[in-house]
Amino acid sequence: MAQPPLSDAIVLLGATGDLSRRMVLPSLYFLDCDGFMPANVKVIATARAALSRDDFVAQLRETLAARPEGLDEAVWSRFSARLDYVSCDATSAQGAAALAPALEGRRPLFFLAVSPSLYGRICGALAGAGLASPDSRIVMEKPIGRDLESSRQINIAVGAVFDEERIFRIDHYLGKETVQNLIALRFANTLFEPLWNNLTIDHVQITVAET
Numbered sequence: 230m231a232q233p234p235l236s237d238a239i240v241l242l243g244a245t246g247d248l249s250r251r252m253v254l255p256s257l258y259f260l261d262c263d264g265f266m267p268a269n270v271k272v273i274a275t276a277r278a279a280l281s282r283d284d285f286v287a288q289l290r291e292t293l294a295a296r297p298e299g300l301d302e303a304v305w306s307r308f309s310a311r312l313d314y315v316s317c318d319a320t321s322a323q324g325a326a327a328l329a330p331a332l333e334g335r336r337p338l339f340f341l342a343v344s345p346s347l348y349g350r351i352c353g354a355l356a357g358a359g360l361a362s363p364d365s366r367i368v369m370e371k372p373i374g375r376d377l378e379s380s381r382q383i384n385i386a387v388g389a390v391f392d393e394e395r396i397f398r399i400d401h402y403l404g405k406e407t408v409q410n411l412i413a414l415r416f417a418n419t420l421f422e423p424l425w426n427n428l429t430i431d432h433v434q435i436t437v438a439e440t
Contacts, residue, residue, distance in 0.1 A: 236338035236366055237269050240328065242319050242351060243343035244274030244285070248370065250292055253342055258293055261308045262301060272308075273331050275315045285314035320350040322357025329358065336364040345373055349386025356390045368397045 239257070243249055254274075260266050274285060286309055294300040313331050318324035339355065341348055348369060355361045367387065374380030387396060411433070415425045 234336055234364055235267075236336050236364075237267075238271045238273055238332060238335040238337045240273045240275060240332070240337045240339045242275055242339060242341050244314070245276040245278045245280070246342055248342045249274070250289075253340065253370075254289055255293060255296065258304070258308050259298075261311075262304045266308075266311070270311065271313060271331075271335070272311045273313045273315060273328070273337075275317055275319060275328060277316065277318055279316050280314055282312070282314045286312055320347055320354055322354045325351075325354040325358040325360060328360060332360060336362070338366045338368065340368045340370065342370050345369070345371055345379075345383055348373075348383050352387050352390040361390050365391070366395045366397065367391050368399060370399050373398060 241249055241253060244254070254272075257266070257272060280288075289312070290300070290305065290309070293305070315328055315331055317327035319328070337360070339351075341351060343351070352361070352367070355365075369383075369387065374383050415421050
């Protein structure tokens with residue numbers, strides 16, 4: 230099967246939320262800083278908040294400038310030119326349709342930085358608005374469901390709109406409970422229990438690289 234063309238627009242749903250502000254948008258900025266953002270890629274932020282594009286760009290600039298790394302004006306000039314903002318409720322086809330003018334002629338990658346409970350509704354809305362084209366992709370962020378059953382329901386709902394090869398899953402909390410429960414992990418696994426002791430392990434280091 231031929232690979233679809235590369236995406237030329239990142240649609241960030243939940244763009245005014247904590248995850249987007251602290252992690253996703255700064256990461257995109259630093260990718261641009263390091264030369265890993267192709268020149269034609271746009272970043273289309275969307276959320277329910279009634280902001281203008283200028284308001285959103287000004288807020289993001291303030292967020293980035295407050296980081297320890299500071300703000301590189303040359304990079305910011307390039308990155309901010311990529312940015313657009315669309316205020317809409319993407320859980321309905323009517324609301325998602327507001328994204329269409331910004332996406333005309335583009336191949337979007339939809340990044341869901343929202344509650345997992347909204348994944349299915351958003352995918353249905355994107356399909357209803359005619360935005361889930363064969364060249365579009367979708368990224369699911371955060372834990373995908375509360376348990377196995379809810380995870381299955383989410384994957385079924387998303388898979389009804391996007392083919393599996395167009396779905397990307399990121400779970401940055403996947404190992405959180407594992408790290409917090411090293412003792413339980415040791416004694417619950419016959420593979421680890423005889424090996425995890427003071428004869429085979431010198432010390433354990435845990436790094437939390439964010440506040």
